[in-house]
Amino acid sequence: MIKGLYEAHLPVRNLEASIEFYKQLGLGFAWRNDDTAFFWIEEGKSWLGLWQGDEYQTPYHPSLRHIAFRVTYEDLKKSLKWLETIQVVAVPFGRRTSVEPFIRPNQGNASVYFNDPDGNSLELMCFVQVPDDLRRITDKLSFEEWEKLMDSYLK
Structure with missing residues:
Protein backbone atom coordinates (compact mmCIF):
# COMPACT_ATOMS: atom_id res chain seq x y z
CA MET A 1 0.00 0.00 0.00
CA ILE A 2 2.63 2.60 1.07
CA LYS A 3 4.86 3.73 -1.81
CA GLY A 4 6.95 6.35 -0.02
CA LEU A 5 6.84 9.63 1.85
CA TYR A 6 4.27 12.16 0.65
CA GLU A 7 5.02 14.93 3.14
CA ALA A 8 6.72 15.80 6.39
CA HIS A 9 6.19 18.96 8.45
CA LEU A 10 8.38 21.23 10.54
CA PRO A 11 7.51 24.20 12.75
CA VAL A 12 9.47 27.39 12.01
CA ARG A 13 9.68 30.68 13.88
CA ASN A 14 10.29 32.90 10.82
CA LEU A 15 8.78 31.68 7.57
CA GLU A 16 10.69 34.15 5.36
CA ALA A 17 14.07 33.13 6.80
CA SER A 18 13.15 29.46 6.53
CA ILE A 19 12.06 29.83 2.90
CA GLU A 20 15.45 31.32 2.04
CA PHE A 21 17.25 28.56 3.97
CA TYR A 22 15.44 25.70 2.21
CA LYS A 23 15.92 27.38 -1.17
CA GLN A 24 19.66 27.44 -0.42
CA LEU A 25 19.52 23.71 0.26
CA GLY A 26 18.27 23.29 -3.30
CA LEU A 27 14.72 22.18 -2.51
CA GLY A 28 12.23 23.33 -5.13
CA PHE A 29 9.68 25.86 -3.90
CA ALA A 30 6.13 24.51 -4.39
CA TRP A 31 3.71 27.04 -2.83
CA ARG A 32 2.97 29.16 0.22
CA ASN A 33 0.22 31.02 2.03
CA ASP A 34 0.32 33.35 5.05
CA ASP A 35 1.89 30.96 7.54
CA THR A 36 2.94 27.87 5.57
CA ALA A 37 5.30 27.06 2.72
CA PHE A 38 5.94 23.79 0.91
CA PHE A 39 9.13 22.63 -0.81
CA TRP A 40 9.55 19.62 -3.06
CA ILE A 41 11.83 16.89 -1.73
CA GLU A 42 11.20 14.89 -4.93
CA GLU A 43 9.13 16.97 -7.32
CA GLY A 44 5.73 15.42 -7.88
CA LYS A 45 6.36 12.79 -5.19
CA SER A 46 7.14 14.25 -1.77
CA TRP A 47 7.42 17.59 -0.04
CA LEU A 48 8.28 19.37 3.17
CA GLY A 49 5.77 21.69 4.84
CA LEU A 50 7.04 24.59 6.95
CA TRP A 51 4.57 26.06 9.46
CA GLN A 52 5.28 29.39 11.13
CA GLY A 53 4.23 29.62 14.75
CA ASP A 54 5.28 28.95 18.29
CA GLU A 55 4.52 25.29 18.86
CA TYR A 56 4.91 25.71 22.60
CA GLN A 57 1.95 28.13 22.90
CA THR A 58 -0.68 25.83 21.43
CA PRO A 59 -1.70 22.30 22.44
CA TYR A 60 -1.35 21.14 18.82
CA HIS A 61 0.59 22.64 15.97
CA PRO A 62 -0.15 21.09 12.56
CA SER A 63 3.54 20.61 11.82
CA LEU A 64 4.19 18.46 14.87
CA ARG A 65 3.66 14.74 15.13
CA HIS A 66 2.37 14.29 11.58
CA ILE A 67 3.62 12.65 8.41
CA ALA A 68 1.86 11.46 5.30
CA PHE A 69 2.68 8.34 3.33
CA ARG A 70 2.32 8.33 -0.46
Missing part, protein backbone atom coordinates in the same frame (compact mmCIF):
# COMPACT_ATOMS: atom_id res chain seq x y z
CA VAL A 71 -0.13 5.79 -1.89
CA THR A 72 -1.88 5.38 -5.23
CA TYR A 73 -5.36 6.73 -5.93
CA GLU A 74 -6.75 3.19 -6.20
CA ASP A 75 -5.10 2.15 -2.93
CA LEU A 76 -6.53 5.19 -1.17
CA LYS A 77 -10.00 4.17 -2.32
CA LYS A 78 -9.43 0.81 -0.56
CA SER A 79 -7.61 2.30 2.44
CA LEU A 80 -10.39 1.93 5.02
CA LYS A 81 -10.64 -1.79 4.32
CA TRP A 82 -6.87 -2.14 4.44
CA LEU A 83 -6.63 -0.26 7.74
CA GLU A 84 -9.38 -2.47 9.15
CA THR A 85 -7.45 -5.64 8.19
CA ILE A 86 -4.46 -4.43 10.21
CA GLN A 87 -6.71 -3.30 13.08
CA VAL A 88 -6.12 0.43 12.64
CA VAL A 89 -9.03 2.84 13.03
CA ALA A 90 -9.32 5.83 10.68
CA VAL A 91 -10.03 9.20 12.29
CA PRO A 92 -11.77 12.34 10.97
CA PHE A 93 -9.63 15.22 9.73
CA GLY A 94 -10.13 18.68 11.17
CA ARG A 95 -13.82 19.54 11.52
CA ARG A 96 -14.95 16.62 9.39
CA THR A 97 -17.05 13.95 11.06
CA SER A 98 -16.51 11.31 8.39
CA VAL A 99 -13.41 9.10 8.31
CA GLU A 100 -13.91 8.42 4.58
CA PRO A 101 -11.03 9.37 2.28
CA PHE A 102 -11.58 12.75 0.63
CA ILE A 103 -10.33 14.85 -2.28
CA ARG A 104 -8.97 18.41 -2.02
CA PRO A 105 -9.42 19.70 -5.60
CA ASN A 106 -7.69 23.02 -4.87
CA GLN A 107 -4.56 21.18 -3.71
CA GLY A 108 -4.70 18.27 -6.14
CA ASN A 109 -4.55 15.56 -3.50
CA ALA A 110 -6.62 13.11 -1.47
CA SER A 111 -6.27 11.74 2.07
CA VAL A 112 -7.38 9.50 4.87
CA TYR A 113 -6.14 9.96 8.46
CA PHE A 114 -5.32 7.65 11.35
CA ASN A 115 -3.13 7.67 14.47
CA ASP A 116 -0.27 5.51 15.62
CA PRO A 117 -0.27 3.96 19.13
CA ASP A 118 1.33 7.16 20.54
CA GLY A 119 -1.28 9.48 19.04
CA ASN A 120 0.93 10.71 16.20
CA SER A 121 -1.16 11.82 13.23
CA LEU A 122 -0.57 9.70 10.14
CA GLU A 123 -2.05 10.09 6.70
CA LEU A 124 -2.30 8.08 3.51
CA MET A 125 -2.21 10.57 0.66
CA CYS A 126 -2.09 10.61 -3.12
CA PHE A 127 -1.84 13.18 -5.87
CA VAL A 128 -4.98 13.75 -7.94
CA GLN A 129 -5.03 15.19 -11.45
CA VAL A 130 -7.33 18.21 -11.30
CA PRO A 131 -8.19 20.35 -14.33
CA ASP A 132 -7.13 23.96 -13.75
CA ASP A 133 -10.69 25.33 -13.73
CA LEU A 134 -11.72 22.85 -10.98
CA ARG A 135 -8.88 23.92 -8.66
CA ARG A 136 -11.14 26.75 -7.47
CA ILE A 137 -13.13 24.15 -5.48
CA THR A 138 -12.04 24.43 -1.86
CA ASP A 139 -14.59 21.97 -0.44
CA LYS A 140 -13.37 18.52 0.54
CA LEU A 141 -15.16 15.99 -1.67
CA SER A 142 -15.79 12.29 -1.16
CA PHE A 143 -14.45 9.95 -3.82
CA GLU A 144 -18.04 9.44 -5.01
CA GLU A 145 -18.64 13.22 -5.33
CA TRP A 146 -15.29 13.69 -7.06
CA GLU A 147 -15.80 10.91 -9.56
CA LYS A 148 -19.33 12.15 -10.41
CA LEU A 149 -17.94 15.66 -10.89
CA MET A 150 -15.16 14.37 -13.16
CA ASP A 151 -17.61 12.25 -15.17
CA SER A 152 -19.81 15.28 -15.84
CA TYR A 153 -16.75 17.49 -16.49
CA LEU A 154 -15.37 15.12 -19.12
CA LYS A 155 -18.68 14.84 -21.01
